[in-house]
Amino acid sequence: MSTQHLPEHPDFLWRNPEPKSSYDAVIVGGGGHGLATAYFLAKNHGMTNIAVLEKGWLAGGNMARNTTIIRSNYLWDESAAIYEHALKLWEILPEELEYDFLFSQRGVMNLAHTLGDVRESIRRVGANKLNGVDAEWLDPQQVKELCPILNIRDNIRYPVMGATYQPRAGIAKHDHVAWAFARKCDEMGVDIIQNCEVTGFLKDGDRVVGVKTNRGTINTEKVGLCAAGHSSVLAEMAGFQLPIQSHPLQALVSELHEPVHPTVVMSNHVHVYVSQAHKGELVMGAGVDSYNGYGQRGSFHVIEQQMAAAVELFPIFARAHVLRTWGGIVDTTLDASPIVGTTPVENMFVNCGWGTGGFKGTPAAGMTFAHTIATGAPHKLNAPFSLERFETGALIDEHGAAAVAH
Amino acid sequence: MLLIPCPNCGPRDETEFHYGGQAHVPYPENPNELTDTEWSRYLFYRENPKGIFAERWVHSTGCRQWFNMLRDTVSYDIKSVYPMGSKRPDRSPDGAPESGTASTGPDSTTTGSAAPSTSSTSFPSTTAPEGATK
Numbered sequence: 001m002s003t004q005h006l007p008e009h010p011d012f013l014w015r016n017p018e019p020k021s022s023y024d025a026v027i028v029g030g031g032g033h034g035l036a037t038a039y040f041l042a043k044n045h046g047m048t049n050i051a052v053l054e055k056g057w058l059a060g061g062n063m064a065r066n067t068t069i070i071r072s073n074y075l076w077d078e079s080a081a082i083y084e085h086a087l088k089l090w091e092i093l094p095e096e097l098e099y100d101f102l103f104s105q106r107g108v109m110n111l112a113h114t115l116g117d118v119r120e121s122i123r124r125v126g127a128n129k130l131n132g133v134d135a136e137w138l139d140p141q142q143v144k145e146l147c148p149i150l151n152i153r154d155n156i157r158y159p160v161m162g163a164t165y166q167p168r169a170g171i172a173k174h175d176h177v178a179w180a181f182a183r184k185c186d187e188m189g190v191d192i193i194q195n196c197e198v199t200g201f202l203k204d205g206d207r208v209v210g211v212k213t214n215r216g217t218i219n220t221e222k223v224g225l226c227a228a229g230h231s232s233v234l235a236e237m238a239g240f241q242l243p244i245q246s247h248p249l250q251a252l253v254s255e256l257h258e259p260v261h262p263t264v265v266m267s268n269h270v271h272v273y274v275s276q277a278h279k280g281e282l283v284m285g286a287g288v289d290s291y292n293g294y295g296q297r298g299s300f301h302v303i304e305q306q307m308a309a310a311v312e313l314f315p316i317f318a319r320a321h322v323l324r325t326w327g328g329i330v331d332t333t334l335d336a337s338p339i340v341g342t343t344p345v346e347n348m349f350v351n352c353g354w355g356t357g358g359f360k361g362t363p364a365a366g367m368t369f370a371h372t373i374a375t376g377a378p379h380k381l382n383a384p385f386s387l388e389r390f391e392t393g394a395l396i397d398e399h400g401a402a403a404v405a406h
Numbered sequence: 407m408l409l410i411p412c413p414n415c416g417p418r419d420e421t422e423f424h425y426g427g428q429a430h431v432p433y434p435e436n437p438n439e440l441t442d443t444e445w446s447r448y449l450f451y452r453e454n455p456k457g458i459f460a461e462r463w464v465h466s467t468g469c470r471q472w473f474n475m476l477r478d479t480v481s482y483d484i485k486s487v488y489p490m491g492s493k494r495p496d497r498s499p500d501g502a503p504e505s506g507t508a509s510t511g512p513d514s515t516t517t518g519s520a521a522p523s524t525s526s527t528s529f530p531s532t533t534a535p536e537g538a539t540k
Contacts, residue, residue, distance in 0.1 A: 232454035243450040245427070246479075290425040291408075294456045294480045299407040301421050334450050391446040 013179050014058075014186035019193050022219035023051045025373055026211050028198050028234060029226035030054025031063040032174070032359060033351055035181035036366025037224055037373070038190045044367070045374035048189040051220075053213060055197035059178030062228050065296075065328035066359040067251050067273065067285045069264055071108045071169035072133050075124050078384040078396050079337060080131035085381055086364035087168060093363060099180035101173045102278055106263050108169035109138070109147065111313075113158035113269040121164045128166070136165045147263050149314050156312050158270050171264060171275050174359060181366075201238045207346040208238065223348045224373045226365075229294065229329025231352035240344045242352060243390050244331045247288035248298035249356055252306075252325040256280035260316065270309040282320060284310055288330060288356060297327040330356050335389075337396040340369055340382040349373050350387070413487050414469040426462030428452040429474040430494065456480060460494050 025041060027034045030052045041047040054060075070090055072083035094100050112121045121137065128135035140152040143163045152160045182192055193215070202210030202217065210219040225234050229246040257280050266273035271286045286306035289298035303325050311318050332355040333339060339353040351369040354361055368382035378386065389395055408420040434440050434448055453459065459479050464472045476485040476496060488495050 230456070233456050241451055242454075243446075243452075245452060245454050246456075291477070292427075292454065292459055292461070292479050293482060295482055299420055301407055301419075390450040391442045393442075 013183040014192050016194065017191045019051060019053075019196060019213070019215050019218055020191065021216075023049055023191070024220070025050040025222040025224065026218060026220040027052045027224045027226055028211070029061075029228065029230075030058045030182075030192060030194065031061050031226065031228065032059060032178055032181070032362040033228070033354070033365045033369070034224075034226035035059070035178055035185060035192075036362050037226055037351065037369045038185045038192075038366075039181045039188075040367045040370035041374060042185060042188040042190055044370060047374060051191040051193055051218065052185070053196045053198060053211070053218075054192070054194045057194050058182055058192060059175065062328040062330065062358060063174055063178050065249075065251065065326055066174060067275065067283050068171045068174045068277075068359055069108060069169070069266070069273065069275065069357075070103070070172060070360040071166050071264075072360070073108070073110070073124065073128050073135050073164060073166045073169070074133075074398055075127050076396050076398060077131060079398050080128065080133050082364050082368070082381045082385070083361060084131065084133050085367070086361050089363035089367065090172065090360075091168075093180070097180040097184050099176065099183065101176035101180055103170060103172040104278070105168050105170040106275075107146070107165055107167045108264040108266060109143065109163040109165050111143070111163045111265065111267040111269070112161045113267065114161070117269055118161050121162065125164050128164075134166055134168050136167070138163045138165050147261070147265060149260055149316050150265065151313055151315050158312075160313070163265075169264065171277070173278065177362065198234065198237070201345075201348070203239070203345070206344070208348045221347060222373050224369060225343075225348070225350045225352065226369070228352065228354065228358060229331050231331050231350065235343070235350070238343070238345050238348055242339065242350065242387070243333055244339075244353055245292055246294055246329050246331055247291070248293040248295060248327045249285070249288045249330045250298040250302055250325055250327045251283065251285035252303060253277070253281040253283050253323050254317075254320040255323045257282065257320065261314075265313070267309065267313065270313065272306040272309040272313070274310055274314065281323065282317065288332065289327075294329055295327070296329055330354075330358075332356070335395040336398040338365070338385050339387050340365060341372055341378050341386040341388075342376075343387065347376075353385075408482060408484070410463060410465075410475070411484065411487055412465045412468055412471075413473050413489070414471055415465060418465065418468060422465060422467040423463045424466045426464060426472065429460040429462045429490075458485060458496060462490070 027038050034052050038052045072087040074080050074083050090103055112118045125135040125137045139162050140160050144152045197214045200212035201208050208223050227234050232242050232244050235242045261276035264275040274284050277283050331352050333353040340351045343350050349372050368379040371379035409417050410423055411417050472490050473487050475487045
């Protein structure tokens, strides 16, 4: 028998091509949403002569900075439909992409700490069930059974009065998700072009006909914007505005620990959410910093407050150490729902406004946005999430289900 | 954490303040005549510049007074504070409209010669501590 060798270093998962002078479509932003959009454009619509332009490195923005929570327990029909579609795609994507990104359906708990929380939560469980989303209401004792390290005593400032629970929710390895999409895109012929920053757009009247970049001009018939926190900057270049405010959103991890935390716990009221990554770090996040910012960093008191909340809910975290904190730039809308659809510029489409919860929406954003770009009209799942809703007043107010960043 | 120069109380920690979003957004003069599009602009659209932003803050746990501030949204440097009701100190008096398009103008650190007698003030750069990230 031959000697056992260590496996060869894996090949790179995608090429690094030079940009061509023209493409059928250009996606701006090589994060999760941009890559997913390119994947579904190629797979569902046969558009393979397309490019994904990324100004930095692949998936180095919010895709590298989120806390990887996946769930679909949103209140309104429109949101439940698109997020539940995303969750169903998450369930099949590892097989479809032939890449195990460790989607762990360990459940997500949303705690209730006040009578108002309890009423809102029970209402949301009812709404979820009607929409075919798995949801349960747990009393404090059931909360304790599912997550024994949670403090459910009533002597804390905001005692746990119960929780909603979605068993099919969970976490996944965010980097692997991006790599899985990128590899499949590359296989189908999509050009993923890193270090390529968009500096302007070429227009013929109201129609976009090309993209100016730091690596030359690229002619294209269609442009899809997937730039999260920088969406307003791109829209400005293209000559329109978006109802978006960009805020810093911070997260942190502890050093590695033995498995202590079996699920994902979120609290809107005391503003923290915690899970334990596959490797063992405790991963935490909370709400955005109040001010507008493009700095990929925030103020330390925001970290301090979420730590205080975490230690009160999980007393055993008191001796854990913060290993590192970081920030991303999130694109928030006033109704806490995304914008996926057409723009005032012909042949230019926008996918933005996912704010603090874009990771979970990645597959559905990609699928619906690809449909919108390919056909010129929204898919039925993203039709309600149009830019026009801010004029018609048909807002999708998800502040109840999305009050704390997630 | 930002160190915010309150015009009445001097430099104080950000935790004493609340944010009020974009400054210079007047209530429509003739609300009955607004179209849906105009209402939508007033209600939901705000500037979101990558650069200098004119914004409102209130010193909630201090003097409880509102004021305007110019801040860089990338470096978080505070460029100047100036009173509510006065014009942006970095725009020429007859130039840019109060609620114009997003700021892409030059990085100005003027002390606000355009502002009325209640002088606006420039302070040294105050940013979040370097150690706060990464």
